[in-house]
Amino acid sequence: MRDFTKKLRVLLIDDNANHLRGIKELISLETSYNVVGATRNANLGLSLIKKYRPDIVLMDINMPEKDGLQTIQTINKSGISTNVVILSGYDDSDLIYRAMKLGARGYVLKTMASSKLIDAIETVADGKIYLPSVLTTRFFEYFQNSAREESNIAPGENLLTTLTGRENEVLDLLTQGINYKGIAQQLIISETTVKTHVNNIFQKLQVGDRTNAVLYALTHGFKPSSMQAEKTAA
Amino acid sequence: MRDFTKKLRVLLIDDNANHLRGIKELISLETSYNVVGATRNANLGLSLIKKYRPDIVLMDINMPEKDGLQTIQTINKSGISTNVVILSGYDDSDLIYRAMKLGARGYVLKTMASSKLIDAIETVADGKIYLPSVLTTRFFEYFQNSAREESNIAPGENLLTTLTGRENEVLDLLTQGINYKGIAQQLIISETTVKTHVNNIFQKLQVGDRTNAVLYALTHGFKPSSMQAEKTAA
DNA sequence: AATTATCTAAACCAAAAGATTGAGAAAAAC
C-alpha cells in the first residue's frame, strides 16, 4: 500500500513541448505530487528513470523518434519497479493491447478530462491498473478476437487425448528433441520399448515421423509433463 | 446502441437454488428487465438460450456438474449473439483470465453490492465490457505475466540471422515436417543439395537433427516465408 | 583479377529412425 506521507515522484516523457509543459503545470497543482523530471527524449527519459527512480512514469506513446512501445519494454526489462502510465492521442485497440501487454499500468487518452489523469495516477500509485471503461472494452474485444483465432489451432477433435500416460511421457521427451537412446535412459526402459511407444504415437497422431509428431503436439496444445506428477516407481 | 424502449431479456444460470431465487428477485425489482428464464442446469441453460435469445446471460461459473468455462465457450461458439456476465464467488486471477478469454463480457463477484450487478448488466447491455477495478488489476497482472514468459522465447542472440536465403527456405519446409524428397521437389533441386543445406543449417543453429532445428526455429521466432500450407499431416 | 559467399550436386558411409511381427507381465476394466 502506498505511503501517503510522502510525495509521489512523477516523471514525464512527451516529445511535444507544449504537452509536456501543460501536464507538468497540471500535476504541479497537486500538492501530493513531485515532478522529478520532464523530457522530450525517450532515451534521456530512460536514464532519468534510472537516476531518480520515480513512482510513476507518464509517457506519450506516439513519439516519432523512438518507439513508445519499445520504451515501455525497456523500462520494464530494466528491473526498476516503476509504473508506466501511457498518454496517447489514439484509442487504437492494437496499440492499447500491446502497451498493456508490455507492462503498462495505465492508459489515458489526451482528450480526457485532466481529472481523469489524476485518477489514473492515484489508481496506479495504489498498485492497481487504470483503464477507462471505453478502453477496457476495446482491449477485451481485441483480446477475445485473438484468443478465438488462437483456439482455431485445434478446431476438431484433439488426437492427443487418445495417448496413454506413458505415450505422453515419451511425446514430452520427443518435443524436447531427445532421441531414442536418450528417452530410453530417462525413462529407464529399453530402446526398443521406446520405439514401440513412438510408433504407437505416430499411429494415434496420424503422422509418419517424429518431426510431425512434435509439430502436431506443439500446435495442438500439448502440455509437457513438467506439471503432472507420475508414479515414480522407485 | 441499446434500445431503451424494450425490456432487457435476462437469463439466469446458477446451480444454487437460493442464489438463483435471490438474483431473480433482485433483477425483477428493476422494471426495465425481464427475466426470461432461470435454471440450475447448464445444459438446460444452453437450450433456453437458443429458445429465448436473451440479451444477457447471468451465469455462475462455479458449478460442480458442468464446467462453467466450457459453457461460456459453447454459448459463444453457438453463434448466438448474447452477452455472458459471470457471477463468481472467487476473484481468482486464472479464472478471470480464462473466462474473459472465452468471451465473457462481464465478471461480478457475489460478495459485491447488488447495485454493482445492475451496473454490470447495464454496462454489458450497452455493448461494453464490465470488470470491477480490482478484477481488472488481477486480470492484467496475470496477462502481463504470461506475456513476459512468452517474450522470453528469444532472449540472447538469434542464430537464425546467420542463415542464407536458401537455408531459410529449407528451414521453412523443415518446420512444416517435410522430408528431403519433398523439399527437393518443392525447391526443384536435387535431394543431395537439400542435404547439404540442411547440414549447414544444423551447424549454424548448433543442433544435430531436424527435430531440434525445427524446435530452435519455433522457439526463436522463425518467420515462415510462406503462410500458405495445405497438407496437415502425411 | 582474385577472393569470398552462395547454391548446386555427387558419392559414400554410419547412425538413427521407422515398420512389422510376436509375445510376456501387470494393471485396469468388465
Add this chain to the structure above:
DNA sequence: GTTTTTCTCAATCTTTTGGTTTAGATAATT
C-alpha cells in the same frame, strides 16, 4: 475370473537421416 489395456522387450528389415569430402557454377565483394 476373464478380457482388455497398457507397458514392456526382442528381432529383423527398410528407409531416412546425418556426416564428410569434394567440386563446379555463379554472383557479389574487394
